[in-house]
Amino acid sequence: MAALDPVFAVAYAATVASVALVFLALALFARRGSVSLSPGRLVGLTKDEASRLGTGDAVFLMHLSIALGVGLSISYSLLDPALGLVPLLRTVILVVSLPLALGLVASFAWRVERFVSSKRVEKALGSPASFTTSSSYLQLILILAIALTTTELVLLWFPSLALAGAAVGVLRNVLVAAYYARPSVNLIGYFDKPLHEVRVPFNLADVMAGKTDPDSIRSGVSKASEFDAAERLSFDSCVEIGACEAACPATAAGRPLSPRVLVRKVSLLAGSGGPAVDPFASVGEDELWSCTSCGACVASCPVSVKHLDIVYDLRRGLVAQGRLDKKKSMMLENLAQTQNPYGFKNSTRAAWAEGLGVDTLAANPKAEYLYWVGCLSSFDQRAQRIAKALSTILKRAGVSFAILGGEEGCVGDPARRLGEEGRYQELALQNIEKLNAYGVKKIIATCPHCFNALKNEYPGFGGKYEVVYHTQLISDLIRQGRIKVPPEKVQSISVTLHDACYASRYNSVFDEPREALAASVADLREMHRKKEKTFCCGAGGSNYWYEVPQQKSISGIRTAEAAKTGAKTIATECPFCLSMLDDSTKVMDAAMDVRDVAEIVAECL
Amino acid sequence: MKAVWVYSESDAVSNEVASAAVDVAKGAGAEVQVLELGAQRPGVFASGGKLLLKGPPSSPTPGAAAEAIARAARELQPIAILTGATRTGREVASRLAAKLRIGCIAEVSKLGADGESIFGERNVFAGKAVARVSCPFPAAATVKVGAYPRLAGGNGGLQEKDVGAVSDPVKVVAREAKSAGAVDLKSAKVIVSAGRGVKKKEDLAILEELAKEMHGALGCSRPLSADLGWLPEEHHIGLTGVTVKPELYLAVGISGQLQHVAGMKDSKVVASINTDKDAPIFQASDYGVVGDLYQVVPAIRKALAARA
Incomplete structure (x- = not known):
């Protein structure tokens, strides 16, 4: 560039100004959302994104192409006057721009496809025209930003078109400052917030101890103004990327929910009305009940929007207003009266263990592990076989363990996911009191919902234990040679593993069940959606206890995916998944059986 | 007086x-x-x-x-x-x-x-x-x-x-008869309940007949109503359906997942028919027949007819 050419000087000044605008916007949103843009956070984010490169996740790679494409073109435009002096640097930038441009083209195509399907979803949901217009606008801005960045990267190759490139860059930078600075801040602030972290509106123990004034407690949101700054930053950061909608099992089943539409509706509502806007005027009750809390939306969001926070806070709002149908209130009542969500006599919890020589902790307080059975494996005659199988394995391996029997109470997950935080904490505190009284140190769980609560949630209420998932322990026992599958006992069946959301996506347990299966069966096949990208069975988020309107069943979609592998057995690792998929194979008349990993391994011993 | x-x-x-x-x-x-x-x-x-x-x-x-x-x-x-x-x-x-x-x-x-x-x-x-x-x-x-x-x-x-004119703020706006197919499972003394062991929708007829002959009502497990749509939702007995406690509950071709059992566990007498001897429903039953419902049900109907 002829540095003294006044036209180029003006173009460069505009470029610098537009870049400054981007940083100004970043600083502004960071301050408003109380997010730190410290080098530490940025390094952390970079490491996190680098670690996800290997997953080969398409949405993530597109997000990376866009982010790096913007970064590269900004760098190029700022360095432009110096590049004539360092021709090698220019070559390097040009070479690097190639894969990014490819990623951007892919992003463009994907985004156009999402646009079309988003309009289909909105039509099915009956979204009002005002919403559709606003959504289309944001999506077109996104498509435009991608197109501009792609164009800019291409123009880098043609120095004669540098002026045009600068103009494109300035326009794109203005768009970034206006629309994408806030999501960037949200990403920097919350990329490492674990999926299992639930916002806790109050601490029941503090209330009971008189440390918190009960009148100051507000559980959930009944007015749009009640969302706090972090939640507001989260939902205002939605730029209609649409990855959540593509991943959501509720949307796929034709339920009245799209995580994208929900988040945007809440954002528009909180931004528009006065302080008392009723969220339930635009968010439907079944819309909120449609969520299975599988976490696919949050995990897939490239800018770290936390959809589940919003779902839980609004569900809590419904609970606070008593807007629960009979099925949901009955489940909560059962939890209060019988310590299990089905209304069975809790004293019959250990009926499955009769004659198996399984001790209760009361009889054997020195046992190394407590086996936390969970309600479904205690009371469901089918799921009891999981408990029996695990007991067989543990006994064979010589692991010292005991159960709580009638002293075990529901872990509380169904109440918490339904939005009844008080009932959840009540159950958690009761359980923790018992566990601590027995001096429990190590716990095994066969239900991922119990596992997640015990491992990640109970520490916050004073229950700190070493919690291991049964598939982890089984694979350890195999690796250590404490249980052995003799070659002639390896089952010559074809198996595909359905990962449970709360084990895989929530807690990164997905290699261990595969190791256990690899040792036990001859033919292990994979579904397309697997490990942390698994697809829900439809029972999570308390959905097991009620029905919502839908076009097809979530479990049916998943069972069809399993059938497509040609496997004759679906291996599960969660009693709820087992129940849902087992029903679906019957509905579809599929010649497949559904068994827990523990059952399959136990049969080989 | x-x-x-x-x-x-x-x-x-x-x-x-x-x-x-x-x-x-x-x-x-x-x-x-x-x-x-x-x-x-x-x-x-x-x-x-x-x-x-x-x-x-x-x-x-x-x-x-x-x-x-x-x-x-x-x-x-x-x-x-x-x-x-x-x-x-x-x-x-x-x-x-x-x-x-x-x-x-x-x-x-x-x-x-x-x-x-x-x-x-x-x-x-x-x-x-x-x-x-x-x-x-x-x-x-x-x-x-x-x-x-x-x-x-x-x-x-x-x-x-x-006593003088009496007015009530509640006005009857319309009276509508219950649809002919409506069932009242909650008050039925006998319930015959169908599960996925029933091969096709048409076969429900024999169970409907059996229910009639036993002066009972026809129920079903979740897959039949929610997934297959063979019976209206009000027939669905289970955790997410109706909860019933009849004198006699006859589970036909139902495997007996908790989803279903939670809705009928308080029945006085439970009898079941299933081809799988390991079906969980037998653990929730007082009486059980391991057999094909297509043979057992006609046999029951014949015995009932002979007694009548």
Whole structure:
């Protein structure tokens, strides 16, 4: 560039100004959302994104192409006057721009496809025209930003078109400052917030101890103004990327929910009305009940929007207003009266263990592990076989363990996911009191919902234990040679593993069940959606206890995916998944059986 | 003369309640009067006399019926007012108790009285125990339906009493008959329930027939209603469907997941038919047949026909 050419000087000044605008916007949103843009956070984010490169996740790679494409073109435009002096640097930038441009083209195509399907979803949901217009606008801005960045990267190759490139860059930078600075801040602030972290509106123990004034407690949101700054930053950061909608099992089943539409509706509502806007005027009750809390939306969001926070806070709002149908209130009542969500006599919890020589902790307080059975494996005659199988394995391996029997109470997950935080904490505190009284140190769980609560949630209420998932322990026992599958006992069946959301996506347990299966069966096949990208069975988020309107069943979609592998057995690792998929194979008349990993391994011993 | 009043919106129930009233009147040394509201009802019998209350419409809403009876009661001072424990009867009795500031014993059978109070028995703890309850006169009571024989004949004299026009803020806007296919699983004494062992929708007919022959209703597990749509949602028994506790529950081709068992676990007697001897349903059953429902069900029907 002829540095003294006044036209180029003006173009460069505009470029610098537009870049400054981007940083100004970043600083502004960071301050408003109380997010730190410290080098530490940025390094952390970079490491996190680098670690996800290997997953080969398409949405993530597109997000990376866009982010790096913007970064590269900004760098190029700022360095432009110096590049004539360092021709090698220019070559390097040009070479690097190639894969990014490819990623951007892919992003463009994907985004156009999402646009079309988003309009289909909105039509099915009956979204009002005002919403559709606003959504289309944001999506077109996104498509435009991608197109501009792609164009800019291409123009880098043609120095004669540098002026045009600068103009494109300035326009794109203005768009970034206006629309994408806030999501960037949200990403920097919350990329490492674990999926299992639930916002806790109050601490029941503090209330009971008189440390918190009960009148100051507000559980959930009944007015749009009640969302706090972090939640507001989260939902205002939605730029209609649409990855959540593509991943959501509720949307796929034709339920009245799209995580994208929900988040945007809440954002528009909180931004528009006065302080008392009723969220339930635009968010439907079944819309909120449609969520299975599988976490696919949050995990897939490239800018770290936390959809589940919003779902839980609004569900809590419904609970606070008593807007629960009979099925949901009955489940909560059962939890209060019988310590299990089905209304069975809790004293019959250990009926499955009769004659198996399984001790209760009361009889054997020195046992190394407590086996936390969970309600479904205690009371469901089918799921009891999981408990029996695990007991067989543990006994064979010589692991010292005991159960709580009638002293075990529901872990509380169904109440918490339904939005009844008080009932959840009540159950958690009761359980923790018992566990601590027995001096429990190590716990095994066969239900991922119990596992997640015990491992990640109970520490916050004073229950700190070493919690291991049964598939982890089984694979350890195999690796250590404490249980052995003799070659002639390896089952010559074809198996595909359905990962449970709360084990895989929530807690990164997905290699261990595969190791256990690899040792036990001859033919292990994979579904397309697997490990942390698994697809829900439809029972999570308390959905097991009620029905919502839908076009097809979530479990049916998943069972069809399993059938497509040609496997004759679906291996599960969660009693709820087992129940849902087992029903679906019957509905579809599929010649497949559904068994827990523990059952399959136990049969080989 | 002290009087025990009887009112029911249904002639049949009114005649049952009148039988109960005879026992109460005997104990208290009173006479029975059966109430007619708005118009005479030839199908209603009374051992003593009838009392026609003029003013309310001939088929009043529960609110209007309670108001008319309360007005008459304030003047004529009956010692007890008995209604049937039907949906309407319960509402009339509880409104009367509130209006007249008197006590009410609910859902009672084996009624009686002494000089000062009325008493009766009612089931408590889901039928596991019987409580004897009493209430000093004047009192209201709802009488368990089906606990007494219907009184026939014995119409004494007819008295009339004008209570003035009675209006009720509740207006009946329309009456609609239940659709022909509607089932009332909650009150069915026998339930035949179909599961995925039934191969196709048409085959439900034999179970429907069986249910009819056993004077019961047809239910189903979740897959049949929610997923396959073979039966309307109201047939769905289970955790996310209806909860039932019939005298006899016959599970046909149901594997017995908790989703289903949670909805029928309180049934008195459970029998099941399943081809899989390891089906979980057998653990929730008192009787079980391991066999093909397409052979077992026709055999049961044949045996029932032979007995009839």
